[in-house]
Amino acid sequence: MSDTSTFVLNGSWLSGPTYKVGLMLSLCGVSFGYRAIDLRAGEQRTPEYRAKTPFSQVPVLEHGGRTFAQSAAILQYLAETLGRFQGADAAERAEIAAWMFWDFDRLAPGIYRSRTIRLGIFPADDSVRDHYASVGTAALTLLQTRLDGREWLVGTRPTIADIDVYGVVAYAGEAGFDLAAYPAITAWKARVEALPGWATSADVLPKQSRP
Ligand SMILES: N[C@@H](CCC(=O)N[C@@H](CS)C(=O)NCC(=O)O)C(=O)O
Structure with missing residues (x-):
């Protein structure tokens, strides 16, 4: 190290x-x-x-x-x-990067933006609020499908893809999303929260x- x-x-x-x-x-x-x-x-x-x-x-x-x-x-x-x-090889690292790019493209806008609207940091009218809520719901639905039947986003152990995506999902509640509707995400979130450190x-x- x-x-x-x-x-x-x-x-x-x-x-x-x-x-x-x-x-x-x-x-x-x-x-x-x-x-x-x-x-x-x-x-x-x-x-x-x-x-x-x-x-x-x-x-x-x-x-x-x-x-x-x-x-x-x-x-x-x-x-x-x-x-x-990190990923075990170039192919796994590319897969990890793909999830991180997807996060920034789809998940983060839906959740971070909904959160800042709710907290009053980013004033928005109802149509803007509803837009980001639907972007967040679509991203969480995709994430639920991905995690259904698997422990981690890429491969068989936690990677920076999980840390990156977790760093958004952790704010879902504050953003107004109920994770109870996404059982695979809820189970994965608990796995991340059980990691040492x-x-x-x-x-x-x-x-x-x-x-
Ligand atoms: N893509 C960037 C986004 C960073 C970002 O949005 N930072 C916000 C706070 S969460 C910021 O610095 N905002 C201040 C500004 O834009 O003036 C990353 O992942 O690091």
Whole structure:
């Protein structure tokens, strides 16, 4: 394992993508510094933060003198760097990437957007709210079909595909979706939560903390 003492996660406690990275580090048993970025105050648009990422978003992971952005790319970097939760070969890694791309394309908009609408962070009228609710329902239905009869999304053990997708499904309740309607997702979610090192977003993302 490489030197892990230099991991610093820049994030927001409200941010699902930040949770994905914090959860990965926790599942890997890696301690990390955490820098809270105040999104409401626009800290993500300051020159200092922009020097870390061209995207002006959280999360950003600092490690080994470099910065890494986009949660899915960060999970891939950590899987390779730490040798955990990665695919066995190129074909499995491509399958894992496919689920992560699908997550960002279909699952995350349906659930994260529905959540921010419900929390009042993203004001929206009823038609917009209903649109994201139906996007989320379609994605959860697909995920239920995939997980019916299998333990993990890809192969026979947990991978970063599970961590990535879990980092969205974990917010389904707050977003207004009832997971009781999706028994295979509920069982898979419990399997993820039984992994050593699993932690809630409140555990891995302190509201106020600076390294
Ligand atoms: N695709 C990105 C999405 C990151 C993202 O949406 N971050 C939000 C918080 S959850 C953000 O930084 N928003 C602030 C802004 O856009 O100004 C990832 O997975 O890392």
